[in-house]
Amino acid sequence: MTAGMTASLVFLALLGGFIVLGWIVSAGAPKRRTRALEALAAEMGFSFVAHLQLPGARLDWGEVNRKAANSMEGTVSGM
Numbered sequence: 001m002t003a004g005m006t007a008s009l010v011f012l013a014l015l016g017g018f019i020v021l022g023w024i025v026s027a028g029a030p031k032r033r034t035r036a037l038e039a040l041a042a043e044m045g046f047s048f049v050a051h052l053q054l055p056g057a058r059l060d061w062g063e064v065n066r067k068a069a070n071s072m073e074g075t076v077s078g079m
Contacts (some may be wrong), residue, residue, distance in 0.1 A: 037070050046074030 022065040031044065041048040 034070055037072065041072045041074070044072070044074065044076075046072040048072055 038048045049071040050069065052071045
């Protein structure tokens, strides 16, 4: 095996490792965000709603999306 071929294999292995590491980190992001919002809702005295069904919310481009994720419900100053 030549030095150039070895360097190419090392580069490809490092690149593949970075791609896998990025995928692992990004796969856990939604769970971390949900846990952080749950803690914030509890701290503020709100209730946390992970999945909320909406009666019908139109998006700007005309599609209808009836689901919302990571919502908080509660009152502040009587409102």
